[in-house]
Amino acid sequence: MEGLAAASDEELLRRFAAGEASAFELLYHRHELRVYRYLLRNLRDRTRAQDALQETWFAVARDAARYQANGARFTTWLFTIAHHRMIDALRAARARIEEVSTQMIESHAAAMTHGVGMAEPDVAAIASEQLEALLRALAILPEEQRQVFLLQQEADLSVEDIAAVCGCSFETAKSRLRYARSKLRELLQDCL
Amino acid sequence: MSESDLDRLYRRASAQDSSRPDAAARKAILDQARQLAAQAQEKKHATPARASRWRSLLQAVRWQIAAPVAAALLAGILLAPQWRSSQLTQVAPTSANIERAPPLAAPQAAPAPALAPAAAGASVPAPARVPPPPAAPAGAASEEARSAPAQRRQSAAESSNAAAAINARDANGRTALMIAVMHAQLSLVRALLARGADPNIADARGRTPLAVARIENRRELIDVLVAAGAR
Numbered sequence: 001m002e003g004l005a006a007a008s009d010e011e012l013l014r015r016f017a018a019g020e021a022s023a024f025e026l027l028y029h030r031h032e033l034r035v036y037r038y039l040l041r042n043l044r045d046r047t048r049a050q051d052a053l054q055e056t057w058f059a060v061a062r063d064a065a066r067y068q069a070n071g072a073r074f075t076t077w078l079f080t081i082a083h084h085r086m087i088d089a090l091r092a093a094r095a096r097i098e099e100v101s102t103q104m105i106e107s108h109a110a111a112m113t114h115g116v117g118m119a120e121p122d123v124a125a126i127a128s129e130q131l132e133a134l135l136r137a138l139a140i141l142p143e144e145q146r147q148v149f150l151l152q153q154e155a156d157l158s159v160e161d162i163a164a165v166c167g168c169s170f171e172t173a174k175s176r177l178r179y180a181r182s183k184l185r186e187l188l189q190d191c192l
Numbered sequence: 193m194s195e196s197d198l199d200r201l202y203r204r205a206s207a208q209d210s211s212r213p214d215a216a217a218r219k220a221i222l223d224q225a226r227q228l229a230a231q232a233q234e235k236k237h238a239t240p241a242r243a244s245r246w247r248s249l250l251q252a253v254r255w256q257i258a259a260p261v262a263a264a265l266l267a268g269i270l271l272a273p274q275w276r277s278s279q280l281t282q283v284a285p286t287s288a289n290i291e292r293a294p295p296l297a298a299p300q301a302a303p304a305p306a307l308a309p310a311a312a313g314a315s316v317p318a319p320a321r322v323p324p325p326p327a328a329p330a331g332a333a334s335e336e337a338r339s340a341p342a343q344r345r346q347s348a349a350e351s352s353n354a355a356a357a358i359n360a361r362d363a364n365g366r367t368a369l370m371i372a373v374m375h376a377q378l379s380l381v382r383a384l385l386a387r388g389a390d391p392n393i394a395d396a397r398g399r400t401p402l403a404v405a406r407i408e409n410r411r412e413l414i415d416v417l418v419a420a421g422a423r
Contacts, residue, residue: 016225019233024225028218036213037206050217057221061228131205153202185193188201 009074017064024061031075035082038154041138042086042147048093052085059085072164079155080165083147090143130191137187145180148173263371267380270358270368274387358389365396373401373417376410381417391422 004012004026015023035056040049059081067077138146144166151162163173193201359367369389372380381401385391394400402422405413 016229017232019229019236021226021229024229025222028221028225032213032218036211037209040211046211050213053213054217054221058224061221061225064228065232128208130201131208134202134205153199153206181195181198185195185198188198189193191201 013060013064013067013074016061017067024064027060027074028057031078034154035078038079038082038150039086039089041135041150042143043089043093044139045093048089052082052089055085056082073161075155076157076161076164079151079157083151083165086147133188133191137184140187141180141183145176145183148176149180149184152177259371260375260377263368263375263377264380266362266371267368267384270360271383271387273353273357358384358387359393361393361395365394367393367395367401369393370395370399370401370404373404373410373413374408376408376413378412378416381413385416385420391417391420 004015004020004023007015007023007026009027009030012023012027016027032053036049036053039052039056040046043049043052056078060078067074138149141149147166148162151157151165152159155161155165157165159174159177160170162177163170166173168176359369361367362371366374367389369381369384369391370393372384391401394403399407400422402414402417405417
């Protein structure tokens with residue numbers, strides 16, 4: 001496992017495809033949270049996010065042998081799978097998603113900050129407030145703008161990669177990202 | 193708020209996000225991965241085993257084919273001198289062997305040229321492979337009659353050499369007859385015995401052709417060898 005720690009994502013996937021289970025575990029732990037947050041913040045439903053997470057990683061494990069490092073980064077490939085699973089889940093639950101209430105966002109934010117060790121109650125309160133505001137602002141964003149923003153933040157993808165994941169042109173991805181960031185800055189003005 | 197402020201705010205807020213997937217979800221993902229990894233390992237190990245099985249089968253088949261061919265070649269090499277000597281005796285037949293020679297059915301039964309007074313009148317056509325000898329000059333018959341004992345001596349010497357050659361052994365002390373028995377080449381065994389192969393020569397391990405035939409339970413080979421005097 002120690003030898004694997006320095007290996008790239010692509011190398012870990014190759015080794016997993018050759019039968020090394022520990023390579024997959026390391027890969028999973030590297031990306032688990034980022035993928036989960038991307039799914040949760042888009043779907044805003046813990047159960048659906050977990051289902052989509054499982055499906056994403058099942059697909060990664062199943063198709064590991066077919067993954068070709070043809071210039072595409074592992075992260076781009078991983079988030080492309082996650083994005084497609086998220087879109088499927090969104091379509092399946094569109095009616096419910098549209099009824100997301102402010103109360104749900106608040107409870108979500110409270111659940112997210114629950115258990116995080118903080119020395120000062122005030123600091124915890126501020127962090128909770130910021131997270132709540134962020135989630136609220138993300139929920140207000142149009143779906144496609146939210147997706148490109150989260151891909152940039154969670155997957156650390158370039159605009160080009162975001163366009164590849166979302167299946168849109170570079171210009172469209174760039175435009176969506178610009179609108180998303182502009183709207184979020186406006187909504188979160190008071191949080192700083 | 194600047195662009196970098198937004199990124200910083202996002203990171204700070206996300207750092208406070210303690211939401212994690214359930215342990216059950218994580219376990220299901222990792223269990224599935226372990227299972228797939230084990231399958232990949234099995235496949236990796238199964239492929240060379242299957243390949244080596246094919247290789248060994250091919251090797252076995254190759255020896256099954258190569259050994260009889262080698263035996264036939266060896267027999268051919270051993271029998272060649274004897275065949276040559278028989279051809280030589282046919283080129284210059286004596287009156288005695290002309291009488292003993294079976295009538296060959298040559299379609300173009302041209303009368304053979306007179307060879308010798310003793311052969312005159314004998315309507316034995318020359319074998320097809322043997323070119324007709326030139327007409328013998330006068331007095332040749334008496335010369336040939338004089339050289340007949342010498343030819344017989346030469347023929348006997350060649351036969352003796354051929355007998356020695358037919359019983360030649362390989363590095364394992366096996367004769368051509370033994371190899372033919374080992375590969376159950378009944379017709380080859382018969383041919384070798386007919387050419388004077390000794391059926392009682394044992395190999396380096398002390399096994400005779402008859403012993404090998406008995407071990408292999410080759411009834412026909414046993415009969416042929418016993419009939420040829422094998423013990």
